[in-house]
Amino acid sequence: MAQTADTIRAAARETSDYVIDRRRWYHAHPEVAYEEHDTTAQICADLDALGIPYERPTATGVVATLRGGAPDAYLEDGTPRRRLMLRADIDALPVSEETGEPFCSLNEGRMHACGHDCHIAMLLGAARLLAHLTDELRGEVRLVFQPAEEGGNGSKTMIEAGVLEGVDGVYGTHIWSDVPAGKVSVEAGPRMAATDWWRIDVTGRSAHGAMPNQGADAVLAGAAIVESLQAIVSRNMS
Numbered sequence: 001m002a003q004t005a006d007t008i009r010a011a012a013r014e015t016s017d018y019v020i021d022r023r024r025w026y027h028a029h030p031e032v033a034y035e036e037h038d039t040t041a042q043i044c045a046d047l048d049a050l051g052i053p054y055e056r057p058t059a060t061g062v063v064a065t066l067r068g069g070a071p072d073a074y075l076e077d078g079t080p081r082r083r084l085m086l087r088a089d090i091d092a093l094p095v096s097e098e099t100g101e102p103f104c105s106l107n108e109g110r111m112h113a114c115g116h117d118c119h120i121a122m123l124l125g126a127a128r129l130l131a132h133l134t135d136e137l138r139g140e141v142r143l144v145f146q147p148a149e150e151g152g153n154g155s156k157t158m159i160e161a162g163v164l165e166g167v168d169g170v171y172g173t174h175i176w177s178d179v180p181a182g183k184v185s186v187e188a189g190p191r192m193a194a195t196d197w198w199r200i201d202v203t204g205r206s207a208h209g210a211m212p213n214q215g216a217d218a219v220l221a222g223a224a225i226v227e228s229l230q231a232i233v234s235r236n237m238s
Contacts, residue, residue: 004136011129018128022046023121024103030092030110030117033152036060039090039120043145046124050131052143057161060090060147061154066130068137082139085163086126087172088119089149115175120145122173142167151195200225 031039040060047054047064054064067073067080074080097104097111105111112118127143144163148154164170174192179185202222207215 004133007133008129011132012125015125015129019121019125022124023117026090026117026120027101027112028103028106030105030107030112032094032110033091033148033150033154034060036090036147040145040147043090043120043124047127050124050128052127052131054143057163058147058157061158061161061163062143062145063158063163064127064143064145066127066134066137066141066143068139068141069135070138073138073140079166080139082168083142083166084139085142085144085167085170086123087144087146087170088123089116089146089154090120091116091148091150091152091154093150114150116149118175119173122175 025042026039029038029042031037037060040056040062043062044054044056047062052064052066054062056062072081092105092107092110092112093114094109095111095113096109097113123143123145130137130141142163144158146154146158148157176185185191200222202218202225203216204218204221205216207213
């Protein structure tokens with residue numbers, strides 16, 4: 001284990017410039033949900049350069065596989081002893097970039113403002129690193145590049161395409177500015193926020209303006225609901 005860890009550290013140092021280079025390319029070429037055609041094509045090109053086989057189960061999704069070469073990597077029926085999945089989202093946001101960076105967005109009104117360019121580069125970096133360690137792998141590593149994370153249900157389409165079949169565990173990472181560089185935050189329980197939708201209908205009762213006490217003000221009730229819901233969230237969780 002110690003020898004493997006040392007090998008990974010050395011390979012990571014050699015992979016650093018590659019990850020930075022890939023991140024900057026993807027940052028400069030952002031595409032929003034379900035429009036990630038150039039992004040997907042480049043991911044495939046990068047995987048080809050690494051010699052890693054892949055499939056495209058959806059129009060803009062990519063699934064690559066690293067097969068372990070350890071003597072006991074596969075059971076007698078050909079099933080991998082373990083199959084772990086590493087996942088990265090690949091879509092950008094409809095945001096105009098004004099950073100002035102030399103690798104800033106070349107697509108007007110599109111920007112990798114949530115770090116998915118980093119996630120692509122990180123997964124490619126992991127793929128490059130693990131490709132040199134396949135003899136140590138006692139099973140398979142599935143690399144999933146998922147489209148349409150930003151409100152597009154891209155995970156659902158990929159799941160329906162079968163990317164979770166036969167998977168023993170999934171690691172989906174996200175960069176976070178509050179975590180110091182060089183550190184990885186791993187804890188049990190919920191890690192990130194998510195969005196959802198629900199509807200509340202407030203039914204009022206009209207009254208004469210001079211006699212509001214005879215009515216029920218739906219606007220006032222709605223405002224109270226909004227304020228109370230916000231208090232519930234802000235007083236109970238980070």
